[in-house]
Amino acid sequence: MKSGRFKVPLIYIAIGILWIALSDSAILWISQHIDHRLLRFLIFGKGVFLVLCTAVVLFLLIDNERKKLDNNNRQYRKFYEDNPNPIWFYDPITFRFTSVNDAAVAYYGYTRAEFLSMTIMDIRPAEDSEKVKDSYLKMSEDFHESGVWRHLKKDGSLFYVHITSHKTIQNNKETVMVMANDTTDKYLYEQRLQEINQELTAQKAEVDRNYLRLENTLNSITDSFVTINRSWIITKANLNFYTVTGLTEDVAGKSIDDVFPDSSKSAFRQLAEKAMNDNIAGNIEDYSPILNKWLRSSVFPTDEGIAIYFSDITAVKEKDIQLKLALERYDLASQATGDVIYDLDLVNHTLAFNTQIGVLLDISGTDGTDTLGWWRSVIHPEDIAVFSANQERRIAARDKYWLAEYRIMTNGIDYKHISDHGYLIFDEDDKPVRLIGAIKDIDLLKRSTEQLKRTGEILNKINNPVIISNAEGIVIWVNPAFSAVTGYMEHEVMGRDHAGLLYNLKTNKIIAQQLLRAVAAKESFSAELLNYDKYNREYWVSLNLYPIFDAQGRFECYISVQNDITEHKEREAVIGIQNEKLKAVSWLNSHEIRKPVASILALAQLMKSAENEEEKSELLELLFRCAVELDDIIMEINAEASGHIRVK
Template identity: 30%
Template sequence: MINLFSPLRTVMIFIIFGIIWLLTTESLLRSLAERIPTLFWHGHFLKGIVFISINGLLLYWLLNKYITSLHHSEKAYIRIFKESPHAMWIYDRNDLRFLKVNDAALNIYGYTMEEFMRMTILDIRPEEDIIKILNNQAAYSEGFHTDGTWRHLKKDGTLMYIQIQSFGTSYNGKEAEVVSIWDVTDKYLAEEALVQQEKLLNTIINSTEDLIWAVSADKQFIAFNNPFQNTIQNFMGVKLEVGDNLTKVETESDYLRWRDFYDKGLRGEKQVIEEARELEGFGMAYAEITFNPIAVEGKITGVACFARDITERKQQEIQLKKAVERYEIVSLATNDVVWDWDLTTNKVIWNANLKELFGYEEVDDNVSWWKKMVHPDDYAKAVFTLEEVIRTRLKHWEVEYRFKNAEGEYRYVNDRGYVLYNEDDQPARVIGAMQDIEDKKNYIEELQKVAHMSSHGMRRPVASMLGVVGLLNKENFADPENLPLLEYVEKIAKEMDGILHEVADKCNAIFMDVEKE
């Protein structure tokens, strides 16, 4: 809106009115002087008085309107300042004291107007920022300023981050500055968290020995970690930079092969492959490589790749394969049930003899299955003793107990185990062999019966024979009284012969059973 009462416009109105007055009154006086010559001089005197009077009144009216307009503008600006949704204040540039503070600042900072009027702008700053504030004040320059992000303190000690805009002015005759702030604490903390997260992410991806890189849809490197860059430089002699094409680090044949993996990733397919290369001075090296599509707002823009060195694992797998082959060969050479208990997973691997000796087609590979097959009366002797060997860091375990077969019958077994420890000297595995000794136990019982029979059956006739022999006349065997005694000895000898034949028959039967087995 045009202000009709500005100083310049007031002067222009005064000049225009003066010129119009002079021109019109001069012509009028000349016209009257031709008729009445004496009126010319009186008219000039009267014209001056009227001119001064009219101009005084006009000037008063214009100045009064201008001052009134200034008051209205000042009130409007004060209202805008006071009711602004942004915190604002005016402070004295010389002593830094607050001169005026709006309602938004009172609400945000928690101080009353009286408290603010006793404070300086340093009172709402952290102590460690004061030197920086003073240096900033010393570098003050005229005009509008955007002073960036600063830290402020509320009355309750809460720290907030604010952005400041300011400009110099004069307030009540003092050199002052008007300040407007925006609370950007949430934005600042979010951005700071994002920066910290990015730093942490960079630290993580650069602290690992695994290789991480990303390729755009144009087959250009858009990101990679330090191990990947160093690996490329060491083995390819190329200093890789962001934006380089794949062809910079691969031969044509390798590029065509790798391009297929990237193309599948760009089509949304996740892939995991194993790569083997022979490195000079190192031998065969193996890596597991994962290709993951990068999706931004539902659109695939690239492929993120992750390569893990699995050389040690592959070597262990090769060694394990050889060990399994040896294990299978050993299994063919023994009737024992060979088992391997992984203490980390609690899984048990059984060889084929479990089926041959005990009839099980399939079993649960958890160690709990074996524990359930142990006879309840032998549980402590079998299970607890093995757990005690592991707990006390021993290596050897051996025990006889009864084990249930697939038909629900319990058979005696002799079980032996050997505990293996890892590089941290912690129990890792137990390798064992279970031998079915049911028939052996039966043979022993039969032999014990035979021994009992032979010892007790022979003792009586031998004792009788010894008694009869003691009655014989050894000085004269022809003595007629020896005849009945000799007949009795013959009878005892035949009885002993029968016992010996019975023992022999039982032994032959046991041996024939052994041969059948």
């Protein structure tokens, strides 16, 4: 269309220019050979001929272009009207339909007249209106692909269409041509694919999380874990696998024979091959010369091969061996110690004792003592439930070591306390089959403990401070009376040195040294000692220290029983002061008073024999002085007696 507009004028111009150029040259040449009248006729004929020729050419060219245009219009109408996809034109200002094809009428259910009374908003959900306007504003002059939109049919059903549009001119007015392609099935299919993809993504994330949890679980278990495929290639191993084996390089992807050479003939390898080939799980405890360890292993068949759990039981095995040796030695030692050794068959409930059972139970014969039922019959009724529960709990926990204290009947009347130590033996199925143990008579110890407990109660109730200390003089216990006297609470003195806690500068160093020598010699000691309480106040105690020994003569501790004698010491001090005063008064009586008294007696005798008054007056003056001196001495005696000694 665009090239047709310029084609006809260009042809016309080209022919005109060519005709003018050629005709003028021809006329110029002819004019030299004809007259002027004929020349004017030729010039006029030239113009007429040009007009006629150009008219015919123009008619033919225009008719050809018209036919092309008509053909294009027919093709365009055919494309528009007969297109199976809905096509319409709308006014971009009012968004009103200006034309729709038959496919749009058939597909949407509206008549052509109904379409022409509607806008393009009426075939969309109301919430998409603003999006339609925004899409138009973004539309370029050329072809524009708007994407997938939701449309509504006349019956209200919703479907999805892919919209393509472009701006055009219709009846000299700008319009927009739109073609809609129904993509409902494709859109819903893509949506479903997207949902499936999201579900798969979520499932993969869950699988990844589960795998991570499994990885963490495998790394957190105390057992070593490794998986091997059917080609005997290691596919996975947890962290504890490397800890037990001592390997540092990653073993995943390596052959088991490369990782553990010379393992093909081991008992464990035979168990693994049985699980791999026969699909049979198994357990084994075996010594590994490669790792130089005892291992407890469990092998389980899997779809890919086998999974192996194993743990290092070297320490347990060594303890078992040591325990068995100890039991053998203990059996010999029991002959000297008097312990009862027994062997309990947990499957048949039968018992076997050594000869010390008769001594323990104070019975003459041992007939009928070979069953578990009999043994339970001699246990104190109050202890039987605890005994049974303790034993069942140890068995359920697969604890190989058994320990219990309970009472049994002796001589058919009395009960005594015993300590029962045993070792549980499990079979290859991890079921208890045997209990080997030793029974010790601890009745005397129990009674001593009860006696000590009663003694402790007594010590807590007496009013005398009591201190229990170890061989180094470190306090390990004090009674409430100690706290009442010293002000120290028990937690304040525990672990402290006895001497450093209570002694001070005025404490008698000689007595303190004597006390230390007695402690070093583990001898009893008694003394009176000046101590200091928590607030640095002085107080006197009468100290009695006793070393305590056990039944075998081994030293255990010191017990110091103290008596507060502070008031007694204060009374002694007062009496001492009074005695000193009495000594001073006695000395004054025996020495100082005699001098003025003797002088007074002598002067009195002289006065009797005086011959004149002058002599008597002189003697009387001397007698007065002696009386004053005697009065001073008497006053000094009174002051001494009342505690105020005057200094001459």
